[in-house]
Amino acid sequence: MFFDKDNRHIIALSNLQRDKTALVRIDPENPDQPEVIFEHERVDVWWAERTPIRQNLAAVYYVTDKKYSVYLDSIWAAVATDLERLLPGEELYFNAMDDAEEHFIIRTYSDVSPGDFYSYTRSTGKLDFLVNMNPELKAYDLAPMEAISYTARDGTPIQGYLTLPATGPVKNLPVVVMVHGGPLSRDLWGYKPDIQMLASRGYGVLQINYRGSWGYGKGFAQAGFKQWGQLMQDDISDGVDWLVNKGIANPKKIAIYGASYGGYAALAGLTFTPDLYACGISYVGPSNLFTLLENLPAYWEPEKEMMYEMIGHPVEDSALLHAISPAFHANQIKAPLFIAQGANDVRVTEIESEQMVQALRNRGVDVVYMLKENEGHGFRLEENRLEFYKAFCGFLEDNIPAASSRKKP
Template sequence: MKFADLLTLGFVLSCVLPLASTACAAESGEDSSSVPPVLPMEDFFRNPEVGAFSLSPDGAKLAFVKPWERRMNVYVRDIETGAEKRVTSATERDIAGFFWKGSDRIVYIQDKGGDENFHIYLTDIEGKASRDLTPFDGVRAGVLDDLEEDPEHMLLEMNRRNPEVFDVYRCELATGELTQIAENPGNITGWLTDHDGRLRVAYETDGVNSSLLYRPTEKDEFKTLVTTNFKDSFFPLMFGYDNKLLYVASNLGRDKIAVYTFDPDANKTRDLVFEHPDVDVASLISSKKRKVITGVVYTTDKSRYHFFDKDRRELQDTLEKFFPGYEVAVTGMDDDERRATVRVYGDRTRGGSYLFDRQSNSLTKLADHSPWLKETEMAPMEPIQYTSRDGLTIHGYLTLPLGVASRDLPLVVIPHGGPSARDEWGFDSEAQFLANRGAAVLQVNFRGSTGYGKKFWQAGFKQWGRAMQDDVTDGVEWLVKQGIADPKRLAIYGGSYGGYAALAGATFTPDLYACAVSYVGPSNIFTLLESIPPYWEPYREMEYEEIGHPVKDKELLESISPVLHADKIRIPLFVAQGANDPRVKKAESDQIVEAVRKAGKDVVYMVKDNEGHGFRNEENRFDFYREMGGFLKKHLGLR
């Protein structure tokens, strides 16, 4: 994953869901009795009651996470008896992820204080034999292949030998012994195994060009098959179940990414599997039991499915009949595909999880994820679109507060992180929190966002603080022109790249916003590029093309670095930062705070010593959103 991927309109012609309906409501007025109560901030940002249900391969047990000592820990429940046991004991940091290794062990990952140097742990389902499989300081580890058919081993990736790249190790679970099976020559950014756990594909970069490498067997040398500029995509998704053909995500010769089959032995692209005219498609659904690709998932305004397989389509249809009007996602199955875990959600609810028995066609509710939030008190998130000042169609989402006229509302625009990412439809804690306080919330997929094709993505190259920022500005002015947003009560808030956009909004459009909030956002593009984590080093030249070169594009980077123009910031500013952030170093926030204060302006500054790129610990989230809520109440007049 690239560095920019991680940093998580004269205008107005149309919108997907017409705001005419909102305008009508505004003219007629709303019954103030329908205004929901102001809910406690903690209700939006507390840990879920329970979540992330996962079936054991034998279908007899469920693993899931729920809070213990205010940290998300892993539990295991016997489906027949209901007996439940906690198997991890994290007290400093949430468990960041987990999966089953067989039906009697759990693998989980955890970092320290937000440093993102994740360790891999193994425990039995009694929670009595937890071991760190990667006990190395300053090393980042990941699971390449859990080797489902091999109960005694897994394949791990680590940057232990060289902090810039990841080698592959076979881990013997009984002893923890690590045997290196592939040494990264210094340019490989990803590995892929076949369904027998054999390491046969690699993905490399020379900094700008990317290549697909292949070998028929592990005894053979890797050979280069396809080389593309990084601006094009030809990425391996998985082997077919014959271990011969590859499924690849490609936009070679086209704008939108589509899924194809590819014959690596013949070095030839074969069949188009699925394409969509408007958005990228790069996600497959498959059946391990039946060894077939069953469908694809893609996102337009919402997540959509296309099924190739009758059995999987019937399963989806059956589940959606249980929950009309809601999004329904199968999150896992046991090896026999008899039982499935199901997640049900919407834009006004985090929803819940269910266990579906396909044999008996019965559905069992496992949990509501946040039962304290009432769906009737949450605000709908509507997909919208508008036209930028230079004619691009910009998609996004608008959340309007309940029970009040949609006229002259305070507005908070939230540019997403990345910036090579996108916002999606669904329950959003921040949007709901702000809407409950009476604000409209705008989230936009500005140029440079992913999912809309390479032309739209590349339109964001070297446009930080420029056209990318204009897209955000244009969306705000679009809502002002429609009369929905009050021009005197506009705020910009974001995290990571969104935090940069908030600083850019405060710096380069100081008359537009009443206040700004930057959360782990960079302020100086020169120091940002100098301080990237070592394992992003292979992507440096790509970042120079996407953002700008510190020497060749010095004037550009100077012009778009908020810290170098801090004297232009005239509005109240709130900055939040994790001290251990490996992506956007604390120095980024230190610089802008010092510069703004030097210019004689006040800035609220919050630093959490045990956090990284975003606040995971519940008490730190509470501190941040409590401060932000008070800040926006003061400067926007939120209720």
């Protein structure tokens, strides 16, 4: 990450010889014996910062249900304590500061706001509001995001987030299971425009940090290796069952949606658990793991062996890849499907969507296909994003309609 104040030791994040990533100090002359500065028993350390001029180790961050900060520098600790008093319940970020660490630009963040910016003066404790990131959202009832956990079928605790409509019934709801990409990534607590869009229209949204996700230790991440469509998908299915058993989700009105790996999970959900979902949305998601690995972009060449370790080798694990590739089992899909693809995507190429669409249309299965010639791995142009989300909401309304008359952002 950076050198220590003495300019001799290295401050780093490391999970060598340990399960959870820790913040360590490394002596280059004795690198095999790092000094642990901070560790958390349940999760990885996320990041750390140092003061810009004094070069003191200032703060370390980790994420359980939310982001938490441990301040190691006395000045930053005092500032944070005062800000927590002035801005209770907000996630705080030290966005910028002057060299003297007298004047700070602070950003706040929450599940129902993209955030505010403030100016804070350390000597006086004066806090001045600067700007809200999106003041128009104050006209709407935004839905809070709740951290949840449940037990998977093999006894493993799985964590995630649940967002329910801010008003109206919270039982027997239509639900969208939103699967994060990566898969070596994770969902976090906070403001998400697409989640608020769905909640404002009467949908519950379930996010799951399935095995293979980042942040819960090396073992949890590696438990997802060569488990696409299997253990990783089971964790998602178990989350759906948990939500149905609690009476929150209407079992006849559950959709699965995701982008990239999440798009694969949407296809896998409809393919391998066809009775669980009423419809699915795959956004730049791979359908055939052979062609996915064959068409990896050139800049991923150094990581190809790691991809084989995580997903499977196209020769040595050919039976596995065939078994877990939805394109080879499209005959099992019964529910309507919406696929969105960028023609210029070099990671998940157009063939991934084309072969799935063709296989389904040959069987007469309802599939909506949105192909954008000027997009890559995810839509970036505003007009395409608006068209996608309009079609997305229309697709849900056609297949799992929600009873909502709320004002919609």
